Amino acid sequence: MLNLNLKITEEMLDLVNVGFYIFQDDQFKYVNKEISKITGYSKEELLSANPYEFLAEEKERDRIREFTRLALLGKFENLPCEHSVKIVKKDGSTGWVTLRPLPVIYNGKRAIICSVFDITDAKAEKQRKEELEKFLGLINKIVRHDLINKLSAAISYLDLFMESKGERFVESALRSLEEGIEILQRMKDLEYLARSGKEERTVSLKHVFERVASNYDVEVAVFGDCSVVADDGMYSVADNLIGNAVKHGKCSKIDVTITRKGKKCEVKVTDNGIGIPEDVRNSIFDEGFSQGGGTGLGLFIVKKLIEKYGGEIRVESNIPQGVAFTITLNVSEECSCL
Known part of the structure; x- marks a missing residue:
């Protein structure tokens, strides 16, 4: 076991860009400058504190x-050579460090000298990459689901044209194809922004729902407005909610009411359709769940996008008939709400 020369060791450890501490008798006996830099605490504060209190989670303590x-008993055979933990810094923020301990003799007694590597940035980058991969997978689902719906609609309109020769069906088919192209472009832009880390911005919900509503031959009334922190995925949210109400709910009228409530924005989408049976309401947001022969992706996509924006969505019956979806989102700091 290494026997440390106190003065030489402390002078050397203060020169390196890696954190080091010496632990003995349930307290820090020495911390170098890098430990202060990592935690935000002075050496004096660290030496007088309970070392375990810097760990963010009780189970880690x-x-x-x-x-x-x-380690102090010298039983290193069953211990990891390094261990990553979440810490709480002086300013209240959290970070991640990797600890690599070694047994030593310090002032004639058993102690542990531990190197500390700040991996906060690396951990954040790994998490960002994982979240990006999940989001890109969701974008792929959106493209498949929403584009298939538009292409299917175009085919149906063309079939009707072949039967009746009504020119309005050709116009409807062209509109569906144009909407499909718009979806592809929107998702391409969203993917680019997601990869650059700049995908979220201020979005006017009134503009989104009115734009989507113009693609449907039902009465859609949009009341109020609110700017929220989101992205172009909100068009898919609106399209799926309105599209489901028309296709599966067989409704003739949809109301979209947008209201600011403090720092939150509530969007209530109600229709006068056939509604959703109570026994399946807890399943409608599950991936693959479908009652009408669809892909089972529409409401799953809606829920995942809303959660990505830090919001929530719930469903309930609309009185006297139909269904009501309520979405809660964070208001943008640039919000101009009515």
Whole structure:
């Protein structure tokens, strides 16, 4: 076991860009400058504090206590050579560090010297990449689902044209194809912005729902407005809610009421259709769930997008008939709400 020369060791460790501390008798006996830089605490504050209090999670405190006990007994064979933990900094923010301990003799007694590597940025980048992959998978689902709907509609209109020669069906087919192209372009832009990390912006909900409503031959009334933090995925949210009400709910009228409530924006989408049976309401947001022979992706996409924006969505009956979807989103700081 290494026997540390106190003065030489402390002078050397203060020169490196890696955090080091010496732990003995349930407290820090030494911390170098890098530890102060990582945590935001001064050396004096660290030396007088309970080391375990810097760990963000209680379960990690128990785990590190046990690791420390075994390490001080020299039982390293069953211990990881390194361990990553979440810490709380002086300013209240959290970070991640990797600990690599070694047994030493310090001032004639058993101790642990531990190198500390700040992996906060690396952890955040890994998490961003994982979230990006999930979102790109969702974009792929949106394209498949929404584009198939538009192409299917175009085919149906062309079939009707072949039967009746009504020119209005050709116009409707062309409109569906144009909407399909718009979806592809929108999702392409959204993918680019997602990869650049700049996908979210201020979005006017009134503009989104009115734009989508113009593609449907039912009465859609939009009341109020609110700017929220979202992206072009909101068009898919609106399209799926209105499209479901028309296709599966067989409605003739849809009301979209947008209301600001403090720092939140509530969007209520109600229709006068056949409604959703109570026994399946808890399943309608599940991927693959469908009652009408569809893909089962529409409402799944809606829920995932709303959650991505930090919001929530719920469903209930509309009185006297139909269904009501209520969405809650965060208001943008640039919000201009009516």
